[in-house]
Amino acid sequence: MRDDGTKRTQHSSIRTRPQRPHAKKSLGQNFLVDESVIEKIVDELDPRTGETIIEIGPGQGALTSRLVESAGRIIAIEFDRDLVQDLHGQFRHRDNFILIEDDALAVDVGVIIAPASTARLIANLPYNMSTAILQRLLEQREYLSELILMLQREVAGRITAPPSTSERGYLSVFVEAYAEVEKLFDVAPTAFRPVPKVWSTVVRLTPRPRITLDVENEALLWRLVSAGFAQRRKTIFNNLRNAHGLFPSGKIEETVLRLLESSGIESRRRAESLSLEEWVRVSKALEVISS
Numbered sequence: 001m002r003d004d005g006t007k008r009t010q011h012s013s014i015r016t017r018p019q020r021p022h023a024k025k026s027l028g029q030n031f032l033v034d035e036s037v038i039e040k041i042v043d044e045l046d047p048r049t050g051e052t053i054i055e056i057g058p059g060q061g062a063l064t065s066r067l068v069e070s071a072g073r074i075i076a077i078e079f080d081r082d083l084v085q086d087l088h089g090q091f092r093h094r095d096n097f098i099l100i101e102d103d104a105l106a107v108d109v110g111v112i113i114a115p116a117s118t119a120r121l122i123a124n125l126p127y128n129m130s131t132a133i134l135q136r137l138l139e140q141r142e143y144l145s146e147l148i149l150m151l152q153r154e155v156a157g158r159i160t161a162p163p164s165t166s167e168r169g170y171l172s173v174f175v176e177a178y179a180e181v182e183k184l185f186d187v188a189p190t191a192f193r194p195v196p197k198v199w200s201t202v203v204r205l206t207p208r209p210r211i212t213l214d215v216e217n218e219a220l221l222w223r224l225v226s227a228g229f230a231q232r233r234k235t236i237f238n239n240l241r242n243a244h245g246l247f248p249s250g251k252i253e254e255t256v257l258r259l260l261e262s263s264g265i266e267s268r269r270r271a272e273s274l275s276l277e278e279w280v281r282v283s284k285a286l287e288v289i290s291s
Helices: 002-015 035-045 064-068 082-090 132-140 153-159 171-176 220-230 237-239 252-263 274-289
Strands: 051-055 073-078 097-101 119-124 144-152 180-188 200-207
Touching: 002 237, 002 274, 035 119, 035 144, 035 180, 035 200, 051 064, 051 132, 064 073, 064 082, 073 082, 073 119, 082 097, 132 144, 132 153, 144 153, 144 180, 153 180, 153 200, 171 180, 171 220, 220 237, 220 274, 237 252, 252 274
Parallel strands: 051 073, 051 119, 073 097, 119 144
Antiparallel strands: 144 200, 180 200
């Protein structure tokens, strides 16, 4: 009987041993574990004493543990409740660490960084949410002086794609309008656990306060660009003439042709061939037509 009891006690101690939270496929989680890559990212950010740094998706705290040693204040945003509990345990004694349990898409950057007026940001963005989060961050660019982002390499290629390349899309034009982008280095799948099927790329974004070109109605510009890329294989003329609510009712085909002609855009071109400057020209012509 004593032997059985001893075995039960040993089994119980093994069962209750604390474990780190596992990556969740539903949240697109892949935890960065390669120390050399972590070091390169931190070196690129170069944290400074006294500054505020936002970290989106701290995960198991691999980057966080480096950042709290050198930056004035770290504001980490984590959506996964299991990871939040783990991070609280790791950094509960750090006075310069603030943990926010929330969706990065819902966070108001200006509010969380107060009393600071600007911050820098670092993130290993989940593959399934990177585009939406990037757009949301650039919408709040007045509070962000620099972003160091780990993205799926395909996404990094899209945001840096020049006109007349197959990778160019809505996101390319949007990022070009609001930030300078620099590719820093690629990261192999083996740097993560679990190991993803794709490579990643670390990029630096330096936001601009406003588009360098003269744009009065930015909302109209982005509705236009979105419509232009609606179906990539179609010409810009075909995409625009099928855009709902973008043009005054009536002779839409004639209106689109007149719009493109007045903007110096050949109607058989595809959206990926247009530069930001050309999109702005079309947008200004549309403002005149719509007024």
